Amino acid sequence: MPDSTSSDHDHRALRLGVAGPVGTGKSSLIALLCRELGGELSLGVVTNDIYTDEDARFLRSAGVLDPERIRAVETGACPHTAIRDDVTQNLIAVEDLEHDYAPLDVVLVESGGDNLTATFSPALVDAQFFVLDVAGGGDVARKGGPGIAGADVLIVNKTDLAPYVGVDVAQMVRDAESARDGRPVIALSRTDPAAVARVRAWVLATLAAFRGGSHEPTDPGPMAPHVHADQTGQTTAVHTHAGGDRAHTH
Ligand SMILES: Nc1nc2c(ncn2[C@@H]2O[C@H](COP(=O)(O)OP(=O)(O)OP(=O)(O)O)[C@@H](O)[C@H]2O)c(=O)[nH]1
Numbered sequence: 001m002p003d004s005t006s007s008d009h010d011h012r013a014l015r016l017g018v019a020g021p022v023g024t025g026k027s028s029l030i031a032l033l034c035r036e037l038g039g040e041l042s043l044g045v046v047t048n049d050i051y052t053d054e055d056a057r058f059l060r061s062a063g064v065l066d067p068e069r070i071r072a073v074e075t076g077a078c079p080h081t082a083i084r085d086d087v088t089q090n091l092i093a094v095e096d097l098e099h100d101y102a103p104l105d106v107v108l109v110e111s112g113g114d115n116l117t118a119t120f121s122p123a124l125v126d127a128q129f130f131v132l133d134v135a136g137g138g139d140v141a142r143k144g145g146p147g148i149a150g151a152d153v154l155i156v157n158k159t160d161l162a163p164y165v166g167v168d169v170a171q172m173v174r175d176a177e178s179a180r181d182g183r184p185v186i187a188l189s190r191t192d193p194a195a196v197a198r199v200r201a202w203v204l205a206t207l208a209a210f211r212g213g214s215h216e217p218t219d220p221g222p223m224a225p226h227v228h229a230d231q232t233g234q235t236t237a238v239h240t241h242a243g244g245d246r247a248h249t250h
């Protein structure tokens with residue numbers, strides 16, 4: 001588990017998680033942050049995919065960061081387990097990057113792209129984004145869940161698509177805000193410079209707080225119960241996630 005004392009913060013990067021349902025724009029957000037911050041900060045990226053290293057390959061091909069600074073964790077199954085319960089594979093990847101490129105400022109960790117329930121353990125990341133997109137429907141923000149309610153920042157992404165999918169972005173942001181007890185919600189499109197600037201400013205402010213010892217990691221809470229199938233469509237196991245009180249099926 002990462003040590004969160006301030007002396008430790010002198011030696012390791014700020015670790016930022018990016019979670020959210022499949023296709024909402026997690027890799028694109030990481031690419032955007034690399035583009036925006038790569039000139040002034042030393043960055044690393046860890047991606048999580050179930051069976052491939054596709055997200056890492058996408059980011060390497062985006063040309064936003066030295067490809068060696070992008071490491072892939074293949075979780076095998078249950079992508080949320082690797083960011084929530086047994087974070088060993090991810091911690092090793094993060095610590096390897098911190099070792100190889102010391103001193104790193106920020107490591108971005110992308111979750112495997114799950115459903116609405118996946119959250120990062122505070123043992124892995126210091127803060128986390130949860131990404132929704134307008135194409136998933138304006139009512140998603142009202143559905144709640146630990147990531148929507150408790151992530152450090154909720155991104156309502158792809159706002160440029162709102163007119164095409166009939167979503168009222170302002171209403172979606174209000175719905176999200178009312179679920180979040182004052183935590184920030186950022187309506188984002190990669191084509192909206194003001195919104196991009198807000199995300200960038202949040203990362204820089206969080207890094208400053210982390211270095212100053214005033215940033216406290218918070219836990220959005222355990223994931224909700226759900227069911228997975230393996231590649232053959234079979235459910236394979238039932239287990240309880242650590243920190244959670246509910247079993248679910250794999
Ligand atoms: N219009 C629009 N499309 C976007 C934006 N951000 C991302 N996309 C597109 O959304 C699609 C999914 O983006 P990704 O970044 O691959 O999403 P992801 O969440 O990483 O996907 P998984 O890793 O499969 O879960 C891609 O076609 C992106 O080009 C945006 O701001 N506006």
